[in-house]
Amino acid sequence: MITTLAVSGYRSLxxxxxxxxxxxxxxxxxxxxxxxxxxxLRLLAETAQGRLVATLAAEGGLSxxxxxxxxxxxxxxxxxSDPIQGTVRKGPISLKLGFSGDEFGYAVDLGIPPPGNxxxxxxxxxxxxxxxxxxxxxxxxxxxxxGSFVRLRSSRTHEWREATESLSPFDSMVTHCADPDxxxxxxxxxxxxxxxxxxxxxxxDPEAPARRPQVMTYTPVLASNGADLAAAIATIRAIGxxxxxxxxxxxxxxxxxxxxxxGDYGGLxxxxxxxxxxxxxxxxxxxxxxxxxxxxxxxxxxxxxxMVLNEPEASLHPSLMPSLARLLAxxxxxxxxxxxxxNEDLLRALRDGDDCREVRLEKSLGETSxxxxxxxxxxxxxx
Numbered sequence: 128m129i130t131t132l133a134v135s136g137y138r139s140l141x142x143x144x145x146x147x148x149x150x151x152x153x154x155x156x157x158x159x160x161x162x163x164x165x166x167x168l169r170l171l172a173e174t175a176q177g178r179l180v181a182t183l184a185a186e187g188g189l190s191x192x193x194x195x196x197x198x199x200x201x202x203x204x205x206x207x208s209d210p211i212q213g214t215v216r217k218g219p220i221s222l223k224l225g226f227s228g229d230e231f232g233y234a235v236d237l238g239i240p241p242p243g244n245x246x247x248x249x250x251x252x253x254x255x256x257x258x259x260x261x262x263x264x265x266x267x268x269x270x271x272x273x274g275s276f277v278r279l280r281s282s283r284t285h286e287w288r289e290a291t292e293s294l295s296p297f298d299s300m301v302t303h304c305a306d307p308d309x310x311x312x313x314x315x316x317x318x319x320x321x322x323x324x325x326x327x328x329x330x331x332d333p334e335a336p337a338r339r340p341q342v343m344t345y346t347p348v349l350a351s352n353g354a355d356l357a358a359a360i361a362t363i364r365a366i367g368x369x370x371x372x373x374x375x376x377x378x379x380x381x382x383x384x385x386x387x388x389x390g391d392y393g394g395l396x397x398x399x400x401x402x403x404x405x406x407x408x409x410x411x412x413x414x415x416x417x418x419x420x421x422x423x424x425x426x427x428x429x430x431x432x433x434m435v436l437n438e439p440e441a442s443l444h445p446s447l448m449p450s451l452a453r454l455l456a457x458x459x460x461x462x463x464x465x466x467x468x469x470n471e472d473l474l475r476a477l478r479d480g481d482d483c484r485e486v487r488l489e490k491s492l493g494e495t496s497x498x499x500x501x502x503x504x505x506x507x508x509x510x
Contacts, residue, residue: 128228128463129433130261131503135223136194137170138163139495144502148484150459152474153467155488160495164488165327165437165467171224174235175320180249180297183222188248189239193222196493222250223507227261231316233301234263234508240296251296256508257313263506270313271508272300279304282311319432327437329353329420331413337420338409343393347429349420356408357395359423361387367428371457375422379450380415395419413442418451425454430462440470452476456483 129147134140139160145153153161173182186192225234237250244251255272256263269280277290277300290304305314328351330336336354346358347366363372364387376385382400387393396405397415408416421439443451452473458464459482468474477483488495 129226131227133225133505134167141194141494144505146503149482150464152485154469159488159490161467172323174299175317177302184249189250233257254508255300277304322431323433324431325435331416340392340394349424353420357393363426417442425458433463435465437467440473445472448472449476
C-alpha cells in the first residue's frame with residue numbers, strides 16, 4: 128500500500144507530502160489544489176507507461192506546470208508586511224514527484240532541458256531514485272539515475288553496476304532499465320504502477336459509449352470511459368461477487384435488478400418494480416448510469432493495487448451517497464482507494480469507516496497546504 132505521496136513545484140503544490148491510507152479522501156474548496164494532487168498521481172502512473180514527459184508537454188510544458196510563486200515565502204510576506212516578490216533562487220528549477228509505501232518508494236526530478244534541445248518545452252528527467260521502505264536513504268536505494276547515467280544494485284550481491292550511461296532526458300529508468308536480473312525490483316514496481324486505475328471521465332451523456340450495445344467479452348476491468356459497462360457487469364456476475372452486485376443495486380434502487388442481454392452484442396437492462404419492461408442503458412438517467420458505472424469499477428473481479436476516483440459523485444442525487452459510500456468502503460477492503468471529492472453528503476457517509484483518512488486542502492498565497500494534517504517524513508534525491 129502507498130503510504131506517502133510527495134509533490135514539489137507542480138502548479139499550486141509548492142511542497143506537499145500527503146499521508147495515504149486504505150481509503151483516503153482528498154477534499155477542500157474549489158481551487159484548493161485537489162485536481163493538481165490528482166494529476167500528480169496520474170503523472171506518476173504515466174512514468175511507468177513511458178508518457179511522463181509527453182503528458183507534461185501536453186499540459187503546456189514545464190513553464191506552464193511549475194509552481195509560479197517565489198521559491199520561498201518569508202515570514203514578512205506571509206504576514207503581509209512585505210509584498211509577494213521573487214527571491215534569489217537557491218535551488219535549481221525543479222518539478223518533483225514521488226511516492227513510497229511499506230515495500231518500495233520512487234521519486235523523479237524534472238528540470239529545464241539542456242541547451243540545443245529541439246523541443247525546449249519538454250521537461251528533462253534529471254534524477255530518479257527507487258528504494259525499499261518508506262524513506263529514501265543511502266542504504267535503502269537500489270536504483271539511481273543522474274542525468275543520462277543509471278546504476279542498479281544487485282539483489283544478490285548488493286553491488287552496484289552500470290545499467291546505461293546514455294539514457295535520453297525524456298526516457299525514464301522505470302521503462303528503460305528494468306530487467307529480470309539486477310533490475311527485478313524496478314521491473315516489479317513498474318508493473319505495479321501500470322496496474323493503477325483512474326476514473327475521472329466516466330461518460331453519461333446521450334452519446335456515451337455505455338449507452339450503446341457492446342461486444343460481450345471477458346471484461347474484469349471497466350474501461351476508463353465506461354464503454355464496456357455491460358460486459359464488465361456480465362463478468363462480475365460470472366466470476367465476481369454476485370451478492371455484492373445484487374446488494375449494490377438493491378440499496379441504491381430498491382426493487383430493481385440488473386440483466387445483461389445475451390448474444391455477441393449485448394446491453395444492460397434495468398428492471399424496475401412497476402414497469403412492464405426493463406429499461407435499456409440508453410433510457411437511463413445520467414445519475415443512474417453513473418452509479419452503475421461506479422459500481423462496475425469498484426466491484427471489479429481484478430482489483431488493482433491503487434484506484435483513484437476524481438469527483439465520482441457528479442450527477443448523483445444525495446440519496447445515492449450512502450450507497451456509494453458502502454461501495455467505496457467495500458472496495459477499500461480489496462485495494463487502496465484515493466477519492467477526490469468535496470461532496471459533504473458523501474464525506475459524511477464515509478467518515479464513519481474505521482480505515483478512512485481525510486486530507487483537507489487549503490490554499491493561501493496561491494500555495495496548497497494541509498493545515499489539519501502533519502506531513503510525513505520524506506527525503507528527495509539530490510541532483
